[in-house]
Amino acid sequence: MSARFWEDTPLEALDAEQWEALCDGCGRCCLLKIEDEDSGRLFYTDVVCEYLDSDRCRCTRYLDRCLLVPDCIKVTPEVARTQRWLPNTCAYRLVAEGKPLPDWHPLVSGDPASVHRADISVRDKVISESYVHPDELPEHLAHWLDEKP
Numbered sequence: 528m529s530a531r532f533w534e535d536t537p538l539e540a541l542d543a544e545q546w547e548a549l550c551d552g553c554g555r556c557c558l559l560k561i562e563d564e565d566s567g568r569l570f571y572t573d574v575v576c577e578y579l580d581s582d583r584c585r586c587t588r589y590l591d592r593c594l595l596v597p598d599c600i601k602v603t604p605e606v607a608r609t610q611r612w613l614p615n616t617c618a619y620r621l622v623a624e625g626k627p628l629p630d631w632h633p634l635v636s637g638d639p640a641s642v643h644r645a646d647i648s649v650r651d652k653v654i655s656e657s658y659v660h661p662d663e664l665p666e667h668l669a670h671w672l673d674e675k676p
């Protein structure tokens with residue numbers, strides 16, 4: 528893998544190893560979201576998919592994820608370019624928008640734990656959907672996310 532490959536390689540041209548390495552391991556895309564019916568605006572909650580390991584912030588069923596969870600959308604270059612529900616810290620979205628990766632991204636820092644130290648990941652901030660009734664989701668807005676999906 529060439530150094531800083533994400534700076535000069537289009538998303539479509541990344542190989543499988545580079546594509547996976549681009550994921551920062553934040554887990555934010557696995558937060559459940561709710562939509563305001565009037566405005567259409569999406570809000571993140573602090574409730575995560577039951578298949579997320581909330582300590583490692585990694586999917587426990589990565590290969591089966593789209594079968595197990597119909598709402599789990601596989602990130603592709605097209606998704607990265609067009610889907611505003613991806614967090615604005617998401618590395619795929621940043622690269623798609625021609626923006627640099629932040630210092631805390633593991634590819635830049637060289638340390639997978641930097642995403643946790645920078646307080647970007649969902650570690651220690653979330654609860655599994657297994658413990659939350661869907662009607663209670665509005666009580667779980669993720670106010671710690673200082674961004675709008």
Ligand code: SF4
Pocket residue numbers: 549550551552553554555556557602613614616617618619
């Ligand atoms: S938000 Fe993007 S970078 Fe973070 S875990 Fe999801 S796909 Fe990976």
Ligand code: SF4
Pocket residue numbers: 556557576577578579580585586587588589592593595596599600
């Ligand atoms: S199935 Fe895995 S990748 Fe998909 S939302 Fe759940 S934890 Fe995230």
